[in-house]
Amino acid sequence: MQLSCLNEFFLLHADYASFCSKAEGNGIFSEMDAAGVPSGAKYECLLFDMDDTLYPLSSGINLACRKNIEDYMLHNLQIEESEVLRMCLELYREYGTTMAGLKALGYEFDNDEFHAYVHGRLPYETLKPDPVLRNLLLSMPQRKIVFTNADKDHVAKVLSRLGLEDCFEGVICFETLNPSPEPADDLLDHNDEKISFPGDDMDSNSDSGSNGLSSKSRILCKPSVEAMEAAIRIANVDPSKTIFFDDSTRNIASGKAAGLHTVIVGSSVLVPGADHSLGSVHNIKEALPEIWEGQEAEQIEQFIQGTAIETVVRA
DSSP: OOOSTTTTTOOBOGGGHHHHHHHHHTTSOOOOOGGGSOTTOSOOEEEEOOTTTTSOGGGSHHHHHHHHHHHHHHHTSOOOHHHHHHHHHHHHHHHSSHHHHHHHTTOOOOHHHHHHHHHTTOOGGGOOOOHHHHHHHHHOOSEEEEEOSSOHHHHHHHHHHHTOTTSOSEEEOHHHHSOOOOOGGGOBOTTOOOOOOTTTTTOTTOSBOTTSOBTTTOOOOTTSHHHHHHHHHHHTOOGGGEEEEESOHHHHHHHHHTTOEEEEESOSSOOTTOSEEESSGGGHHHHOGGGGTTSOHHHHHHHHHHHHHHHHHHO
16 A cells, blocks of 8 residues: 555645655655554554664764754844854753744744755765664564654655665654644645644634744644654554654653653663663664564574675675
């Protein structure tokens, strides 16, 4: 069965269809065989953060992204240079992302323009194909979904660079949780579900929620528990049978609050809310062998080791 622009999976608006069509053609999205999950398996779905989770922080992408955000604030929003760094950090801490904080403060700018500026000049060349991770992912029988605050274009570039285009059933990204306003008939929503913000139903004649922010300007993103719960609904997963992998301690805490099993990536020690810790995403098999429960151990080992040998030869 083929996915049609993932409209049975994403809560998206119509102008995303062209991206999905292109992505499917380029192998960005492909359907994973849900029937491959062993009956009675402990876990049925794996949610993966992307940036600094599927690749290491040392790639430099994070640092370059932060610099681009600061440049955008300085040159496009005319924020005083002396205030940029402080605001950037404070808004990130309070709202989850600096972009969400800027919107909450009333700064008006186009979301696509912001993403194009911030992600359009990143050193993607530092990301290399990761055949070891690729084969680890493909050996896992569960559904696998990327859950990121990033925009769709950035996701496509990163997965392509890492060689992971066909390892995930789909992606929950910025556009998924924050669709552009469109007529109701144009929504590619299989169950007519709307993402609502706290306070939206308190006054149907008001655009403001209980926090005083307009629901039109508020951005839904990790680490809010609302974003976690929205992702769970959109992906249609049972949180008690889903593992969430992320490098952010705040995201891990929120994931746990939403009922997910949690794994902190990039840390050798547990953080509040984490069930497991991984120094690297490559250590999944050692830390969570139960992911492969029900599969032949020898077959899994041959599959993964074969990739490791191939990597050494290529190096």
